[in-house]
Amino acid sequence: MNEQTKESITKAVLAQLPTTEHSLQQVIQDWWLTKSSETLRLSPMGDMAFRHAEIEFYELPIEIKQDNWHKFILDCSKKIKCPYFIGVNTNDSKKKYMYIRLYDSKIAVVMTLYGDIHSYLDSIKVRK
Numbered sequence: 001m002n003e004q005t006k007e008s009i010t011k012a013v014l015a016q017l018p019t020t021e022h023s024l025q026q027v028i029q030d031w032w033l034t035k036s037s038e039t040l041r042l043s044p045m046g047d048m049a050f051r052h053a054e055i056e057f058y059e060l061p062i063e064i065k066q067d068n069w070h071k072f073i074l075d076c077s078k079k080i081k082c083p084y085f086i087g088v089n090t091n092d093s094k095k096k097y098m099y100i101r102l103y104d105s106k107i108a109v110v111m112t113l114y115g116d117i118h119s120y121l122d123s124i125k126v127r128k
Helices: 003-014 024-031 044-052 066-079 105-114 117-123
Strands: 058-062 084-090 096-102
Touching: 003 024, 024 044, 044 084, 058 105, 066 117, 096 105, 105 117
Parallel strands: none
Antiparallel strands: 058 096, 084 096
């Protein structure tokens, strides 16, 4: 993955939104959690922009134990090849739960077939 990927995705989503007075570089900085090309994790502002642009998404519940959080985030950064957002929601009984919002139907289906995000991430081999 390279910087071009993040830039081309940002341009495509911007085309679906009313005009913005911000530069492309500023939008990239605001929408993505990191400017590096390593990850396609969205910031809350980026997730909102994708939803305003009516980009199709799939939301799946996730469970992460606190001691595995950093490994989980690193695995997601290296292995999920579509824009995604990790958030926390409250269900009807006011209990909080984590979710991942994927902006790619193929990855969402495969992840669902694996049963959970951890099995999906374990199945992906990353070249060193």
